[in-house]
Amino acid sequence: MITLNCVVVDDEPLAADLIASYINKTPFMRLEGSYGSAQEAVKPIMGGEVDVVFLDIMMPQLNGMEFAKIIPPTTRIVFTTAYDRYAVDGFKVNALDYLLKPVSYEEFATAANRALQWAEQRERLERADLSREHIIVKSEYKLIQIAVDDILYIEGLKDYVRIYVEGQERSVMTLMSMKVIEHHLPESRFMRVHRSYIVNKSKIKVIERNRIVMGRNYIPVSESYKQQFNDFIASRSLTPLRGEGES
Numbered sequence: 001m002i003t004l005n006c007v008v009v010d011d012e013p014l015a016a017d018l019i020a021s022y023i024n025k026t027p028f029m030r031l032e033g034s035y036g037s038a039q040e041a042v043k044p045i046m047g048g049e050v051d052v053v054f055l056d057i058m059m060p061q062l063n064g065m066e067f068a069k070i071i072p073p074t075t076r077i078v079f080t081t082a083y084d085r086y087a088v089d090g091f092k093v094n095a096l097d098y099l100l101k102p103v104s105y106e107e108f109a110t111a112a113n114r115a116l117q118w119a120e121q122r123e124r125l126e127r128a129d130l131s132r133e134h135i136i137v138k139s140e141y142k143l144i145q146i147a148v149d150d151i152l153y154i155e156g157l158k159d160y161v162r163i164y165v166e167g168q169e170r171s172v173m174t175l176m177s178m179k180v181i182e183h184h185l186p187e188s189r190f191m192r193v194h195r196s197y198i199v200n201k202s203k204i205k206v207i208e209r210n211r212i213v214m215g216r217n218y219i220p221v222s223e224s225y226k227q228q229f230n231d232f233i234a235s236r237s238l239t240p241l242r243g244e245g246e247s
Helices: 013-024 038-046 064-068 084-092 105-130 178-183 223-236
Strands: 004-009 029-035 052-056 076-081 097-100 134-139 142-147 151-157 160-165 172-175 190-194 197-200 206-208 211-214 217-220
Touching: 004 013, 004 038, 004 105, 013 029, 013 052, 013 105, 029 038, 038 052, 038 064, 052 064, 064 076, 076 105, 097 105, 134 172, 151 178, 151 211, 160 178, 178 190, 178 197, 190 217, 190 223, 197 217
Parallel strands: 004 029, 004 052, 052 076, 076 097
Antiparallel strands: 134 142, 151 160, 151 197, 160 172, 190 197, 206 211, 211 217
């Protein structure tokens, strides 16, 4: 059975305690912590181990809507607030639900079940990804089977793609579009970082000035994909990300 790790972020102690009590009485949820400000919650949430955050909006210094913009995409947000005027903004930052205070357990349970459905769907997709261990491509009149985990990155060259494989000096070139090969790669293991590049997340070892270092090659991260890439790095980083342009 899936268990969702949850945190509460609310500067009103009574409201925070109420949501925490609801989490504790919901069988598939586990309370990992309750915090009185977004600043206190940054470290545990950015660690990537939180599935759902119940987040107040009106808080001093860093409000919930601002905080939501830096929360990793692997963590879903349920807003808890006394103000309904923020509902539209909430869904713009991909909130799972929006609860108006005072929150009843019935309303909470509806949001909790949505979170559970999301987690179940994520698990199904991850299982499907894991079953896709090899791809077969045509190159130089031959069919070549490539282990998905051995792929370092893929480079798009007009009508062709070049597949760089770990342990092989020569890349594999095949007549295919980036869109087609991206569709056949497990989404949980690969990421588009540029219109011309897809990388294997597990092979990212060094990042230098907004470029991924793959041996002697440098893969640029374009503006269109920068936010998604930064979210991925932030969800795994043990230290705060430095500002762009810093060495």
